[in-house]
Amino acid sequence: MKKFSFNKIAVLLLTLVVITSCVEDDNFEIPKGISGTTEYPNQDAQFNSISAVLGNFGSNNDEPFTYEEEGPGVSEKYTEGYVVSSDEGGNFYKELIIQDSPENPTAAIVIQADKNPLFTQYEFGRKVFVKLNGLTVGESNGVLQLGRLDGEMIDRIPNTQVQSHIIRTDEVATIIAxxxxxxxxxxxxxxxxxxxxxxxxxxxxxxxxxxxxxxxxxxxxxxxxxxxxxxxxxxxxxxxxxxxxxxxxxxxxxxxxxxxxxxxxxxxxxxxxxxxxxxxxxxxxELRCDPLFEDDFSAGNLNKWTTYNVAGNQEWYYNTFGNPSDSATMSGFSGGAQTNEDWLISLPIDLSDIPTAYLTFQTVKRYSGNDLEVFYATDYNGGDPTTDGTWIALSPALDTNTGSWSSWTDSGQLDVSAAAGGNLFIAFKYTSTSSSASTWEVDNVKVSAE
CATH class of the missing domain: 2.40.50.140 (Nucleic acid-binding proteins)
Structure with a gap:
């Protein structure tokens, strides 16, 4: 009877703990009695740096790599790192991110863990040991992660196994970004x-x-x-x-x-x-560096531009896709590659009181075809750009990855200070042929005074 009464009390206490832990309250405290280990979990274990963990994915032909469970002939394996994520603000959920050094890190990895919150035990800067046996390193949403393999997906470490896989040390380092x-x-x-x-x-x-x-x-x-x-x-x-x-x-x-x-x-x-x-x-x-001109095309149109079709039936158009959304887009493909020459020319940008100015933008290219040409002028009057205006060529960095829609490339700063004191016109010239017609997206165009 005494044993039965003790179990009922234990169940009641456990229930109170569970209920308390489910209350939505951001004022968490670090639990007592988990100050952390002061030594390596197993001196005979095999150490793997975070770089080595990441490298196992690459050496496995970019396929998930699973560490064997420890047992006869299989030693325990660990990595270590410093926590740089925090779910205290609710911006991370059931994941812990660690890097290999508190300052000037060389590698970092995401750990999927079915525990919420995590910051009460693994707070920002806390050094942890991670037992790798039974875990898998793989890619999810383009980011390498550690967790349990479920089919082809990296799933979370079960709640009951989190503390045995992620071992808190007594060190809390100052993280230098x-x-x-x-x-x-x-x-x-x-x-x-x-x-x-x-x-x-x-x-x-x-x-x-x-x-x-x-x-x-x-x-x-x-x-x-x-x-x-x-x-x-x-x-x-x-x-x-x-x-x-x-x-x-x-x-x-x-x-x-x-x-x-x-x-x-x-x-x-x-x-x-x-x-x-x-x-x-x-x-x-308080002194912002707002550009003299900018267009991220989020207005849903090309109202800051003049489109001029020199040859072909295709023209520049507003596109809902961009970086991250919306862009000016041109493609000479319509049932096959078509011959085109099309210009996208900015409305006049006033540089009358500006001594220096720089152009920046981003591009993405898909499919083979001619590169964009980028020009500026000070004397364009709205006509055929092949005869109207003195166009000076610029040399931006352009996207070269024709197999991806996400390889957005910064142009670099392009000096257009020669237009200072008057109006500036920016032009993107697209050309295609009957044998090749690429698609170009242009986004986040800016002209700045610094």
């Missing part, structure tokens, strides 16, 4: 905690109106907001979950630095950044 520029983005940087300097949100989002992180009527799962570099003119998307605690806050209108995790969007179309909380944004400079 890795300073990079948008042009540095590559697969090796994915999942690392990075810092971008001299950034601001696109003026359409914050100048003259207020836009939230992720509470607009067209936000479904994530709010996607365009961040621009004042230094290079390049842009990147900030993604915020519509389940985050800060989704209804307004974007800051100033300029400064932002720290977050570099990853890919859900469809693996482009790089994006997720922040842990708004404290990762330090926009303390």
């Amino acid at each position: 890795k300073e990079v520029s948008i042009s540095d983005f590559n697969d090796a940087l994915e999942s690392q905690y990075i810092k971008l300097n001299d950034m601001q949100f696109n003026s359409n989002l914050v100048v003259g109106n207020a836009t939230t992180f992720a509470s607009e009527s067209n936000d479904s799962f994530d709010g996607e907001r365009v961040l621009e570099s004042c230094a290079t003119g390049g842009s990147v998307i900030l993604s915020t979950s519509t389940f985050s605690d800060f989704k209804s806050l307004n974007l800051p209108a100033n300029r400064g630095s932002i720290e977050g995790i570099l990853t890919r969007d859900f469809f693996d179309d482009f790089y994006t950044i997720y922040i842990n909380t708004p404290e990762g944004i330090n926009f303390d400079n």
Whole structure:
């Protein structure tokens, strides 16, 4: 009887714990008694760096690689890293991101874990050991992840196994965000905690109106907001979950630095950044670097442009696809490759009081065909550009990956300061032949004074 009574009390206490843990309360505290281990879980275990874990996927022909369960003849295997994600703000859910060093990391990886919240035990900066036996490294949405293999998918580590696979140490390091520029983005940087300097949100989002992180009527799962570099003119998307605690806050209108995790969007179309909380944004400079001219084509038209058809039946048109959406698009394909020459020419851009000016834009190319040609002029009058205007050729970087719609390429800064003191016209010239007709999308066109 005594034993039965003890079990009932235990069940009652367990029930109270479960009920308490399900209350929606953001004021979590670090549980007592889990300060963390001070030594390696198994001195005889085999250590794998995060780079080596990622490398197993590549050496397995980019197919999921599963670590064997430990047993006779199979040693325990571990990796280690520092936590750089936090679900405290609701922007991450049942995933933990670790990198191999608190400063200047060389590799990082996402761990799928069926536990919420995670930050109460694995907070930002906490060093952890990860037992690899039984886990699989594979790709999901273009990002390498660790978890349990379920068919061809990387599933979460079951809740009951999280603490045996992710072992908390007693070390909490200060994480120093890795300073990079948008042009540095590559697969090796994915999942690392990075810092971008001299950034601001696109003026359409914050100048003259207020836009939230992720509470607009067209936000479904994530709010996607365009961040621009004042230094290079390049842009990147900030993604915020519509389940985050800060989704209804307004974007800051100033300029400064932002720290977050570099990853890919859900469809693996482009790089994006997720922040842990708004404290990762330090926009303390009130002087914005808004361009003299910009068009991300989100207005749904080409009203800032003149389209001129020199040859062929196809013309430049507004397209709902872009980076991240909307673009000016031209294709000379219609039932086969067609011969075309088509110009997309900006309306006059006033540089009368500007000593220097720079053009930036992004392109994506699909299918084989001629490259775009890019020009500027100061004396165009609205006629046939082959005879109207003195067009000076520019040398931008253009997309060369004809097999992808997501290989958006920054043009680099193109100096158009020779037009200072008057009007500037920007032109994109498309040509195709009866044997090859590529598709070009142009987006995020800007002319800036710095």
